[in-house]
Amino acid sequence: MPDTLVPSKSAARSNTLIEVDLTTSPYENEKVHNRWHPDIPMACWVKPGDDFVIETYDWTGGQIANDDDAADVRDVDLSQVHFLSGPVGVKGAEPGDLLVVEILDIGAKQDSLWGFNGFFSKQNGGGFLTDHFPEAQKSIWDIEGMFTKSRHVPGVRYAGLIHPGLIGCLPSHDLLNTWNTREKALFDTDPDRVPALATLPYADTAHMGTLTGEARDKAAAEGARTVPPREHGGNCDIKDLSRGSKVYFPVYVDGAGLSMGDLHFSQGDGEITFCGAIEMAGWVHLKVSLLKGGMAKYGIKNPIFRPSPITPKYDDYLIFEGISVDEGGKQHYLDVHIAYRQACLNAIEYLKKFGYSGAQAYAILGTAPCQGHISGVVDIPNACATLWLPTDVFEFDIMPGNEGPTRYLDGSIDVPLAPDLK
Numbered sequence: 001m002p003d004t005l006v007p008s009k010s011a012a013r014s015n016t017l018i019e020v021d022l023t024t025s026p027y028e029n030e031k032v033h034n035r036w037h038p039d040i041p042m043a044c045w046v047k048p049g050d051d052f053v054i055e056t057y058d059w060t061g062g063q064i065a066n067d068d069d070a071a072d073v074r075d076v077d078l079s080q081v082h083f084l085s086g087p088v089g090v091k092g093a094e095p096g097d098l099l100v101v102e103i104l105d106i107g108a109k110q111d112s113l114w115g116f117n118g119f120f121s122k123q124n125g126g127g128f129l130t131d132h133f134p135e136a137q138k139s140i141w142d143i144e145g146m147f148t149k150s151r152h153v154p155g156v157r158y159a160g161l162i163h164p165g166l167i168g169c170l171p172s173h174d175l176l177n178t179w180n181t182r183e184k185a186l187f188d189t190d191p192d193r194v195p196a197l198a199t200l201p202y203a204d205t206a207h208m209g210t211l212t213g214e215a216r217d218k219a220a221a222e223g224a225r226t227v228p229p230r231e232h233g234g235n236c237d238i239k240d241l242s243r244g245s246k247v248y249f250p251v252y253v254d255g256a257g258l259s260m261g262d263l264h265f266s267q268g269d270g271e272i273t274f275c276g277a278i279e280m281a282g283w284v285h286l287k288v289s290l291l292k293g294g295m296a297k298y299g300i301k302n303p304i305f306r307p308s309p310i311t312p313k314y315d316d317y318l319i320f321e322g323i324s325v326d327e328g329g330k331q332h333y334l335d336v337h338i339a340y341r342q343a344c345l346n347a348i349e350y351l352k353k354f355g356y357s358g359a360q361a362y363a364i365l366g367t368a369p370c371q372g373h374i375s376g377v378v379d380i381p382n383a384c385a386t387l388w389l390p391t392d393v394f395e396f397d398i399m400p401g402n403e404g405p406t407r408y409l410d411g412s413i414d415v416p417l418a419p420d421l422k
Contacts (some may be wrong), residue, residue, distance in 0.1 A: 013101050016053040018085045022112055022281055026061040026083040033209040034061075034083050035201075036179075036234070038170050040209045042089030045255070049286040050103060057083045059165070059262035060282045064116045072293055073118040073275065074136030074418035075235075077123050079205040082166050082226040082235065086259030087209070090288050092384045093256035094147065098294030099169060099249040101258065103308070105285040106243055108265065112282075113143040115265045117150075117274035117367050119359070121418075124266055126195035127274035129344065129362060136418045139363045141265065141278045142217050148265055148278060148367075151362045152415050155408050157369055158393040159267040159312035163241045164284060165277060168303070170257030171247050175231065179224050199225040233260065233303045237271040237358045239369065242308035249303045260284060268296040268365050269372030272344055276366035312369050314390035318398060321375070323382040327410060336374055339385035343372075347349030347387050349408025354398060356407030363415055368393050 017033045026032045031043035046052055058064070061083040063076050093099055108115075120127055122134040140150035145322035149157040171179065183198040190197055197293050206220035229236040233249055241247060249256070263284070267277030294300065323343030324335040344365055351361035391398055396408050 003108050006151060007371065013259050016055065017046070017088065018054045019265055020055045020057050020085065020281070020366055022057070022062060022109065026057050028237055030210045032057070032083050032085055032207060033087070033259065034080060034205070034207045034227060035220065035225060036164065036171055036232075036360040037176060037208065037219045038257075039215060039219045039224040040087055040170065040211055040257070042087050042257060043085075043209060045089040046288060047091050048289045049287075051285065053283055053285050054085045054088070054260060055109065055283045056164075056261045056263055056281060058279050059083065060279075061232065061290055064118065064279070066114050066116070068140075068416045069135050070118070070138045070416045070418045071204065073138045074121050074124065075121070076124065077205065078120075084166065084226065085258040087170055087173040087257035087258060089255035090290065091255070092252050093290055094254055095172065095252055096293055096295050097251040097256070098291040098298070099251050099256045099258060100289045100291060101167070101247045101249060102287040103284060104287055105241055106164070106263070106282065107333070108143050108162070108282045109279050112280065115141045115142065115148070115278035115280035116275075117273060117363050119273050119362065120136070120275055123194060125274055127276065128197065128270065128272040128341065132345070133359060133362055137359050137415045141367065143265060143280070150363075152413065154361050154413055155395050156368065156392070156393050157365055158266060158397065160274045160278070161239055161242050161308070161369055162263065162265055162313055163267070163281070164260045165237045165262035165264050165271070166243070166268070167247070167258070169226065170253045170259070171230075171232055172252040172373045174253055175245060176224055179230055180222065198301065199227045201225065216349070231302055237264070237267065237277070238305070239264070239269065240307035240311070243304060243310050244308045244344075245305055247303055248291070248294065248300065250300055257323045258288070264370060266367055266415040268368055268370030269368060270340065273327060273362060273366040278367050314369060314392050316391045317388040320344075320350065320387045320389065320393055322346060322385050322387070324384065333381045334377055334383040336371040336377060336383045336385055338384040340387070343385050344385040347389055351398070353405040354396070355407040355411065355412045357411070359415040365389070396422045
């Protein structure tokens with residue numbers, strides 16, 4: 001059995017502190033939560049120097065099925081996400097410290113060797129290119145050892161770089177108040193926008209671990225949603241946080257309160273479809289230590305990390321540029337968001353010449369180990385962003401030539417739409 005799929009021997013000997021049963025709801029698991037709040041009790045405790053294994057649900061808690069029907073992506077309840085395993089308390093951790101987290105190993109659960117990628121409906125979550133792909137669609141990806149391929153996106157196969165899309169520590173009360181205040185102010189600038197400008201606290205679907213009673217209700221009403229990255233880490237979706245990575249997290253509460261989830265088998269930089277990686281359930285083998293007073297010593301406000309030394313070996317890329325001129329031809333000033341969007345759209349149009357649908361091309365950019373770069377932010381008025389597409393993930397030649405592109409697909413296979421949109 002490939003060692004990328006099951007815990008290593010060292011992990012198997014380590015204590016599995018949090019287990020998840022994929023046949024039951026995460027709401028039944030007291031060592032899981034889906035909001036950030038300092039009052040959530042620690043699910044377990046470790047000492048500096050300990051190593052241990054944590055199991056995780058997929059980020060939706062099992063709402064998405066391994067089938068050809070995208071209705072579940074269309075109808076997913078995004079107020080529930082993300083389901084995180086934790087918090088793990090670290091003895092001796094105090095505000096101002098740095099919690100050092102080493103990812104020793106990571107993999108998919110043996111009873112769930114598949115993942116999914118989806119485009120959320122613009123009416124329910126949206127995504128980076130939601131104006132171009134406004135309807136819900138999904139693709140299923142089979143995990144074959146260290147590789148993945150999809151029945152919905154033929155012609156590609158690539159090695160995974162498994163990583164937690166979401167990992168971070170609990171906020172303090174002051175930091176939580178800062179988050180909620182600034183995000184509410186942004187939301188209020190356009191409260192009717194679709195998709196919304198921010199996801200605000202929502203108590204109805206909050207899962208607060210073992211917290212109960214009035215304390216639970218108060219925390220649920222205040223708890224920050226897990227959607228964005230923030231100062232504590234959170235939903236950063238950094239694909240290089242894989243085996244061998246070391247992350248330095250700011251500590252804001254006693255015990256740190258480390259939580260994680262949203263595991264990805266593979267992802268392109270930017271996670272551009274929002275449900276934009278190959279999402280999966282899995283396990284993480286971790287080791288923790290502390291740097292006392294590390295936040296002040298190193299001037300750290302947001303996490304820093306060393307990347308994994310183990311990355312898929314793709315050395316040849318076709319690079320697509322984008323500048324800060326939008327689809328309507330409007331000039332923007334050094335806008336990197338627009339520039340990267342244009343780079344992605346340019347790559348999609350290119351892949352369509354080989355027979356891919358726009359949806360299939362979009363799925364490839366979200367799931368393959370693409371690199372995104374900010375290439376220039378000084379040459380007014382145009383920022384330049386680039387999308388690096390690895391050519392070796394394709395089973396055919398995608399490089400330009402005098403003969404023009406060879407049409408690889410005939411249009412008979414595509415990424416499924418929700419049923420009422422077919």
